[in-house]
Amino acid sequence: MTETQAQMLDRPGGRIAYDVRGDGPLVVCVPGMGELRSVYRFTVPALAAAGLRVATMDLRGHGDSDATFASYDDVAAGSDVLALIGHLGGPAVVTGNSMGAGAGVWAAAEQPGQVAGAALRQSLRRPGHATAFAATTRTSHAPAQERLPRVAGKPVLIVMGAKDPDFPDPRAEAEWIRDRLDARLLLIPGAGHYPQAEMPDAVNPALVRFCQEATAGA
Numbered sequence: 454m455t456e457t458q459a460q461m462l463d464r465p466g467g468r469i470a471y472d473v474r475g476d477g478p479l480v481v482c483v484p485g486m487g488e489l490r491s492v493y494r495f496t497v498p499a500l501a502a503a504g505l506r507v508a509t510m511d512l513r514g515h516g517d518s519d520a521t522f523a524s525y526d527d528v529a530a531g532s533d534v535l536a537l538i539g540h541l542g543g544p545a546v547v548t549g550n551s552m553g554a555g556a557g558v559w560a561a562a563e564q565p566g567q568v569a570g571a572a573l574r575q576s577l578r579r580p581g582h583a584t585a586f587a588a589t590t591r592t593s594h595a596p597a598q599e600r601l602p603r604v605a606g607k608p609v610l611i612v613m614g615a616k617d618p619d620f621p622d623p624r625a626e627a628e629w630i631r632d633r634l635d636a637r638l639l640l641i642p643g644a645g646h647y648p649q650a651e652m653p654d655a656v657n658p659a660l661v662r663f664c665q666e667a668t669a670g671a
Contacts, residue, residue, distance in 0.1 A: 459517040462510075462537055467519030469533050471510040475501030478569075478668030479541055482509045483534055485551025488647075489516040492550065495653035496660065503661045505668070508541055510534070512553070527552060531559030538567050546664045548572035550647065551619075561607060570608035570667030572660055573630070574649060609636035610663040612656055614644030637663070 459470035472490060474497055482493040490509035500507045511518040513525045513533065522529065534556055538545045544567050549557035554573035561568035611634075613627035620626045624640060631638045639659050641648040649656050 459511070461517075462533070462540055464522075464533060464536060466523055467513065467521040469510055469513070469519075469537065470517030471508050471537060473506060473508045473541065474498075475504070475506045477504040477506050478664075479538065479543055479545035480505050480507045480664050480668075481534055481537060481541075481545045481547050482507060483530065483547065483549040483553030483556055484509075484512060484515070485549075485553050486512070487515075488512075488550065488553075491516075492647060492650050494650070496548075496649050496657060499653070499657040499661055500664060503665060505661075505664055506541075508537060508545075510537055527555040527559050530556035531563065534560045535564050535567055543567045544569040544668075546570045546572065546667045548574070548660065548664075550574040550649065565607065568607065570610075570663065572610040572612065572663055573636075574612045574647075607634075608663070608667045609634045610659065611636050611638045612648055612660070613638070613640050614646060614648040614651065615640050615642045616644060617646050619646055 459472060461468040461470055480500055482496060484490055484492045490511050493509045497507045497509060510533065512530055513522045514520040530552065534547060546569050547557035547560060557571045557573060561571050611627050611631050613623050615623055617623040627638055627640060630636065641652050641655050644652045
């Protein structure tokens with residue numbers, strides 16, 4: 454998927470850039486900090502070919518989105534996700550990578566009727582890890598982590614690279630989140646922090662099945 458001329462969503466303080474491809478039930482793809490919406494370039498064609506409408510967005514201050522906002526944390530990103538779902542007509546499956554996964558958790562907890570399911574690619578850390586991460590990024594995943602119990606019961610797929618360099622034990626991190634959300638877990642051998650871009654042939658089939666099941670009847 455090549456980067457296309459973005460559509461713009463007006464938000465308080467600026468605009469969020471997004472693209473939409475395909476027809477059918479909605480899937481919103483949210484990148485992580487430092488990533489662009491094009492990180493889903495291998496994901497979008499597979500989902501669209503499966504009969505899904507796929508929106509990819511740039512985070513605040515990233516890509517084609519404005520850098521004029523007052524806040525850039527998980528809560529801000531989650532509110533943008535919900536605004537985009539409302540604009541496009543939800544509910545939606547939210548698939549998020551890294552910080553985008555935290556935003557997806559927050560969105561699902563705040564407006565459960567708008568989020569049909571969540572596919573999370575490495576999101577939150579076990580107690581203690583989130584604090585260390587916040588010290589380097591100047592943002593906190595605590596609001597999303599606190600809302601994990603409110604997301605339990607929704608369909609959730611955790612996708613994790615077995616060699617994710619952000620974690621000393623990627624499997625343990627993924628299993629910690631899985632157990633709190635009663636989620637499915639797909640551990641990708643050999644993949645790092647971006648399994649959807651590094652090994653799309655391993656990720657896409659599972660993600661397509663998950664999105665189709667989560668949106669069945671939509």
